[in-house]
Amino acid sequence: MASAYARMGFSGYTSPSMACVIKEGPIIESSTPATAELISTERFNEFINHLYDAASRPEAWTTCLEVIRKQLGCNFASLVIRDTKGENEGLIVTAAGGRKDLLTHDVYAELSPFRDIPMERFMTITDLMSEAEWRECFYYKSWCRLHSVYHVMAAKIVTDDGSVYGLNLTRPESEPAFSKRDLDLGHLLMPHIRRALNMHLSLHRDRQVISLYSRATAQLMVGVVILDQNGKLLESNPAASGILDMQDGLKVSGDRLETSYANDNRKLQRLIKDALLHSLTSSSRMIEGMSVCRPSGQLNWGVVVQSISPDEWTEGKQRPSVAVFVRDTDGKADPSIRLAQQLFQLTPAETLLAIQLANGLSLEEAAEALNIRRNTARAHLRSIFSKTGVRRQTELVRIFLNSVAWLGDK
Secondary structure, three states, X not given: OHHHHHHOOOOOOOHHHOOOEEOOOOOOOOOOOOOOXXXXXXXXXXXXXXXXXXXXXXXXXXXXXXXXXXHOOOOEEEEEEEOOOOOOOOEEEEEOOOOOOEEOOOOOHHHOOOOOXXXXXXXXXXXXXOXXXXXXXXXXXXXXXXXXXXXXXXXXXXXXOOOEEEXXXXXXXXXXXXXXXXXXXXXXXXXXXXXXXXXXXXXXXXXXXXXXXXXXXXXXXXXXXXXXXXXXXXXXXXXXXXXXXXXXXXXXXXXXXXXXXXXXXXHHHHHHHHXXXXXXXXXXXXXXXXXXXXXXXXXXXXXXXXXXXXXXXXXXXXXXXXXXXXXXXXXXXXXXXXXXXXXXXXXHHHHHXXXXXXXXXXXXXHHHHHOOOHXXXXXXXXXHHHHHOOOOHHHHHHHHHOOHHHHOOO
């Protein structure tokens, strides 16, 4: 169930932060008086503002739905997130006038008469069955009646990737049925909601990809620092943050990337300045490298400075302009033992030995670190050579370091 709405960008929702289908007790509110127009300019503008906010922040959908709920005089306005095959009941995000003791799923969703309605078209319960049939409907008696839901207006909205969302608006029996004016307003709002959902999906997908790239570079021990058009730090990935926190040759001072030694710092600042100028004058990338000394005496940092060329729409006070890549050439890798076993068909003991060798230890040092006999280590190494098809220890280290084993989670 989680995979459907997590993929659709709503995994950040938690029960305390949203309003959803109520557990018990009726909510009866008076309907909004009919107006001469479908929706006032002020209310439509309010709705659009909240809709843009919801496109970037999933938790803002409740506020957006609240505007619709009030405009149509509903007790509930719900957005149902369902996978394309309809194999789960989906998350339900509902505006209910601030009520908090609410559920996130409709346990009888599979029995809803609105489950198979046509796409992109608002329908009411009277379009599907008679009043008598609705009163005898199991879905009504087991779910809707308990929550003061009698009049229902619903639609299915399909996004560009084929995801299907349900938009459900409800009123208690004491309120008037949904009118043609209400349906017209629903159809007026539908394309705007669809566009916001498409934006939401796109932003969520981009965030997932960026997060994946960031984790991958960090696991490969590549630090990435992004500087803005003034050379100030915008962000850094976990690997870079760890390197900068050490203050061993590289550090951040006054939001600027600096080195410990003056000669190195002059060269780094020149490369950053050149990259900033290049990003303004050329669409091609400038890529330069340097070595940065470390006060600890450890091997130098390898640093690459690269310009980021802005596109025609890039504006703002802070925009990515320079990327600085840092590699810890002396760092110890710690890949997933399970993944390394799967990739090279090794036993757990053989995998542990291979990791020690890949981290630069000799066979004798690796045996001591693993607390095994040297003869045992040699036997493991022969077996590793046989399984991987290599003949020398240096070749084993090379193929191991160049494998994707380092990308697995611990």
